[in-house]
Amino acid sequence: MSLINVSNLTFAYEDSYDNIFEEISFQIDTDWRLGFTGRNGRGKTTFLSLLLGKHEFSGKITASVDFEYFPFHVENKSDITLDVINEITPDYLHWELMREFSLLQVTEDVLYRPFDTLSNGEQTKVLLAALFLKDNRFLLIDEPTNHLDLNARQLVSDYLKTKSGFILVSHDRAFLDNCVDHILSINKTNVEIQKGNFSEWWENKRRQDSFELAENDKLRKDIKRLSDAAKRTGSWSHEVEKTKNGTRNSGSKVDKGYIGHKAAKMMKRSKAMEQRQQSAMDEKSRLLKNIESSDSLKISQLAYPKKQLVELEHVSIYYGEKLVCQDIGFTIEQGERIALSGINGSGKSSIIRLICGEDIHYTGTFRKGSQLQISYVSQDTSHLRGTLTEYARSNGIDESLFKAILRKLDFSRVQFEKDMSAYSGGQKKKVLIAKSLSEQVHLLIWDEPLNFIDVISRMQIEELLLEYSPTILFVEHDREFCSNIATTIIEL
Incomplete structure (x- = not known):
C-alpha cells in the first residue's frame, strides 16, 4: 500500500480564463478500486492527463507508483495481437497472460489475429489484460464501456472487481457499483472522495x-x-x-x-x-454549492392518427450475401419505449436504419405509417460544426427549448458561444439529444445515445423521458437506463 498525494493543485488551460482546478488537495490509496465521476467538462480527463505529466500545473502530485493510461494507444492496429501485447508489456510470462485471458473469457487464438480484426470488446479485454500484467503500476482506466454490449460490460466489471490499484472513469452506474470501493467526484465547487460504490455516493x-x-x-x-x-x-x-x-x-x-x-x-x-x-x-x-438541478421543461411529441407506427414480421436483413439478423418481429405503438438489446453484431443498428428509411435488403414484412415523422440520434457526432444558434436555425427547431434542454444537462452559457467542433464527446451527444427532444415528430429513434455522457446527465435524460413519455425506440448498453426507461425490451 502507498499513497498518491495531491496538494494545492491548480490548473487552467492556456487559452482559458477559468481554472479547472483551484487549490484542491486529497489522497488516494494505491490499493483502492476508485470510481471517478463528474459532469462532462468538469476535468476528469484533464486530471488523468495531469497524473500522466502531460501539462504543467501549480501545486504538487507525489506518488511512488507509475501511471498507465487505458486505452493504450496502438500505433499499428494491423499488427498481430501478440506483437501489440509485447509492445505494452515486454517481460510478461505467457501463463500469466493466459490467466488474465481466462478471467476475461478471451481465447488464445486472438493472439495470432491482426489487432484490428478483433471486436471492440475483444480489444478492450486484450489491452486490460496486458496492462494489468505490469508491476508497480496504477491504471487510469478511461471509459472502457463505450461500445461494449451488456454481456461484455458485466464480464469486464467482474474482472476489475478482482483487481485493485486503478481509477475508473465510467458513466455506467451498474458497472461502477459492481467493481469500485471508493468514489472520487468532481462536484460544482469541490473535489471529494467517499468510501463505497456509486449508489452509496449518490444516496449520500x-x-x-x-x-x-x-x-x-x-x-x-x-x-x-x-x-x-x-x-x-x-x-x-x-x-x-x-x-x-x-x-x-x-x-x-x-x-x-x-x-x-x-x-x-x-x-x-x-x-x-x-x-x-x-x-x-x-x-x-x-449553500447549494453542489446541487445539480434545473427548471422543469415543457416538451411535447406529435400525436399520430393511428395507434401503431411500425410493424416488423419475420424480417431478416442481409448485407450482400451475409445474413445480419433473422426472423425479427415486433411492433411500435404510440407511448411505447422499446429497447433493442443484443450482443454487438446482432443487427440492432441495421433494424434502426431500416425503420429510418435507408435502402437495406431484407425479407419478410415491414410496415411503417405514412407520413411518420422520425427524429434520429446516431452514434456519430463528427459532423457538428458552428454555434448552437446556427445549428438550431438550420434544423428548424425552437432555439429557446433547445438551449433550455442543454442548460438542464449542465451546459454553461459560455458553451453557447463556442463552436461545437470544440465540444467534448459527451457535450456533442447532448447536442444531438437536445435537438431530438426539440423536434416535432411522432417517433424518437436513438442509437447508443449515452456514449460519453456523464452519469448525472443520464439520470436527467431519464427524468425527461419519463416526464413526457415520448414514443421511442433505442439501443443502449447502460443496464440501469434500460431498466428505468424501457416499457418493452426486444432481445435479438
Whole structure:
C-alpha cells in the first residue's frame, strides 16, 4: 500500500480564463478500486492527463507508483495481437497472460489475429489484460464501456472487481457499483472522495442536497426577517435624527445631545443588523454549492392518427450475401419505449436504419405509417460544426427549448458561444439529444445515445423521458437506463 498525494493543485488551460482546478488537495490509496465521476467538462480527463505529466500545473502530485493510461494507444492496429501485447508489456510470462485471458473469457487464438480484426470488446479485454500484467503500476482506466454490449460490460466489471490499484472513469452506474470501493467526484465547487460504490455516493449526495435545500429555505426566511428589521431600525434612527432640529410636542426645546445619542444607538443597532444580514447572505452563498438541478421543461411529441407506427414480421436483413439478423418481429405503438438489446453484431443498428428509411435488403414484412415523422440520434457526432444558434436555425427547431434542454444537462452559457467542433464527446451527444427532444415528430429513434455522457446527465435524460413519455425506440448498453426507461425490451 502507498499513497498518491495531491496538494494545492491548480490548473487552467492556456487559452482559458477559468481554472479547472483551484487549490484542491486529497489522497488516494494505491490499493483502492476508485470510481471517478463528474459532469462532462468538469476535468476528469484533464486530471488523468495531469497524473500522466502531460501539462504543467501549480501545486504538487507525489506518488511512488507509475501511471498507465487505458486505452493504450496502438500505433499499428494491423499488427498481430501478440506483437501489440509485447509492445505494452515486454517481460510478461505467457501463463500469466493466459490467466488474465481466462478471467476475461478471451481465447488464445486472438493472439495470432491482426489487432484490428478483433471486436471492440475483444480489444478492450486484450489491452486490460496486458496492462494489468505490469508491476508497480496504477491504471487510469478511461471509459472502457463505450461500445461494449451488456454481456461484455458485466464480464469486464467482474474482472476489475478482482483487481485493485486503478481509477475508473465510467458513466455506467451498474458497472461502477459492481467493481469500485471508493468514489472520487468532481462536484460544482469541490473535489471529494467517499468510501463505497456509486449508489452509496449518490444516496449520500441526495441527503446532502436535501439538507442544503432545507437550510437554504430557512435562510431565505431569516434573511427577509433581518432585512425587514434592518429597514425598520434604519427608519427609526432617521426619524429620531430629524427631531434634533425640531421641538417637542410640549413646545419646549429638544435635548439635541440626548436625541443625537439615541439616534446614534439606533444607527449602531441598524448597522449591526445589516452586518448580520450580510453575514447571512454570505452563508447562503456557500449553500447549494453542489446541487445539480434545473427548471422543469415543457416538451411535447406529435400525436399520430393511428395507434401503431411500425410493424416488423419475420424480417431478416442481409448485407450482400451475409445474413445480419433473422426472423425479427415486433411492433411500435404510440407511448411505447422499446429497447433493442443484443450482443454487438446482432443487427440492432441495421433494424434502426431500416425503420429510418435507408435502402437495406431484407425479407419478410415491414410496415411503417405514412407520413411518420422520425427524429434520429446516431452514434456519430463528427459532423457538428458552428454555434448552437446556427445549428438550431438550420434544423428548424425552437432555439429557446433547445438551449433550455442543454442548460438542464449542465451546459454553461459560455458553451453557447463556442463552436461545437470544440465540444467534448459527451457535450456533442447532448447536442444531438437536445435537438431530438426539440423536434416535432411522432417517433424518437436513438442509437447508443449515452456514449460519453456523464452519469448525472443520464439520470436527467431519464427524468425527461419519463416526464413526457415520448414514443421511442433505442439501443443502449447502460443496464440501469434500460431498466428505468424501457416499457418493452426486444432481445435479438
